[in-house]
Amino acid sequence: MEEAPPLVKTLQRLKSYTATRANKVLGRTGAFWQAESYDHVVRNGELERVLAYVVENPVKAGFVEDWEQWPHTYLAPQ
Structure with a gap:
C-alpha cells in the first residue's frame, strides 16, 4: 500500500483531533467532518x-x- 503524502497525513491528524475535541465539547459522538474534502x-x-x-x-x-x-x-x- 502506498504511503500518503505528508500533507494528507497532517490533515487526517488535524481532522481527527479537532473532531474528538469538538464532539467532547458538544457532548456527542460519531462523525464530525463531512466525508468530502475541498483542499x-x-x-x-x-x-x-x-x-x-x-x-x-x-x-x-x-x-x-x-x-x-x-x-x-x-x-x-x-
Missing part, C-alpha cells in the same frame, strides 16, 4: 475570498453575529 491550492487573487469564507463560518452557523466576536479566529493585522 486545493489558493491561487493569486483568491486569498481574500478564502479568508472571508473561513472567518464567516461561525456567523453562518449562528454562533456569533460578527466574525470578530468568534474567539477562535486568528487574522493577522496587515
